[in-house]
Amino acid sequence: MSRAAMYQKAAEITDEYLLPSIRATVDPQATLPRGRLITILHTLQGSVAGSTSIREYMSPVRWSSGIYAVRLDIQKVSTAEQASATIIHEVAHLVDNTLILQGKTSAYGWISEALAVNAEDYAARLSLGGTAKVVAPGPKAPLPPNTVATHLRSSATPNPSETSPYSIKTPWYGAYERGARILRYAAEKVGGVAEVYRRLAATAPAWNAPDEERLAAWGIDRLAEVVGMTAEQLLTESMLAEVTDDLVSEQDAARHGLPQLEAWRHVNEPLADRAPIPLDRTVTQARPAQIVGGGYIAWRIPGLRGHGLSLKADGIPAQHEVRLTRLR
Numbered sequence: 001m002s003r004a005a006m007y008q009k010a011a012e013i014t015d016e017y018l019l020p021s022i023r024a025t026v027d028p029q030a031t032l033p034r035g036r037l038i039t040i041l042h043t044l045q046g047s048v049a050g051s052t053s054i055r056e057y058m059s060p061v062r063w064s065s066g067i068y069a070v071r072l073d074i075q076k077v078s079t080a081e082q083a084s085a086t087i088i089h090e091v092a093h094l095v096d097n098t099l100i101l102q103g104k105t106s107a108y109g110w111i112s113e114a115l116a117v118n119a120e121d122y123a124a125r126l127s128l129g130g131t132a133k134v135v136a137p138g139p140k141a142p143l144p145p146n147t148v149a150t151h152l153r154s155s156a157t158p159n160p161s162e163t164s165p166y167s168i169k170t171p172w173y174g175a176y177e178r179g180a181r182i183l184r185y186a187a188e189k190v191g192g193v194a195e196v197y198r199r200l201a202a203t204a205p206a207w208n209a210p211d212e213e214r215l216a217a218w219g220i221d222r223l224a225e226v227v228g229m230t231a232e233q234l235l236t237e238s239m240l241a242e243v244t245d246d247l248v249s250e251q252d253a254a255r256h257g258l259p260q261l262e263a264w265r266h267v268n269e270p271l272a273d274r275a276p277i278p279l280d281r282t283v284t285q286a287r288p289a290q291i292v293g294g295g296y297i298a299w300r301i302p303g304l305r306g307h308g309l310s311l312k313a314d315g316i317p318a319q320h321e322v323r324l325t326r327l328r
């Protein structure tokens, strides 16, 4: 496919899924500005895309030009689906940024990326089935054409990133993966990401409030609060849901109080993908792990008749939790 044809296809996919995805994750009333959306293709330093020139100091006057501008790196975008997902992601940032026009701080910190990734993910699920609730394809079934790509691996899309979504390498990278999943889990408690966003935006401080105030307004404690949980509950439950979703029967999950994700079918993501390296029971081995706060690492320990298991953890912080979840 020529570059021109690829961009044409990307525009078609974007036209179809952009608004419904933005409305489901950011603002149910969102519309595109009269000037429509402009996508600028060029080479960027370091990243695949950037949204706009919009910053906190941007005045309503400049917004009145009615243009959303998204910059895409022509070198790093290789498929129409990826280009489309990236545009949807950036427009989610832009619509979020319009909170500034109300004098409020827009999503701040990791949650802004989590939000934009959820918009991508919603588009991917829409493109699969015309509904946000995916009817999952078989684990090996190829995805239909025009399925929007996203950072989140689920039955809606393979994960285009090379590293496992279950380890958090840097806090920043984690925003797109673990962060997006935490937001997604929280959203299921209250009927969708847009509802979470509405609740957070309702009490967001002024755009020029001190940094700590802005971070707190969009932070993990506040997110948990607006869905009726504590941060610790949200982190623990969402983590358990990620690691075990669709690996045990619905009845067993309900019986043991194991949190699961509703609008997500993890069939493309068997346990071996979530925790690729199994721990062998027949030898003693050490595994180094680096986990940021609120994150986790999961190991798969296959059963082996006649062999027990002992775990020893060194150098771990005082506040930690080790869980053994038996899946069969």
Ligand SMILES: [Zn+2]
Pocket (backbone or CB within 6 Å): 089, 093, 112, 113, 116
């Ligand atoms: Zn982003």
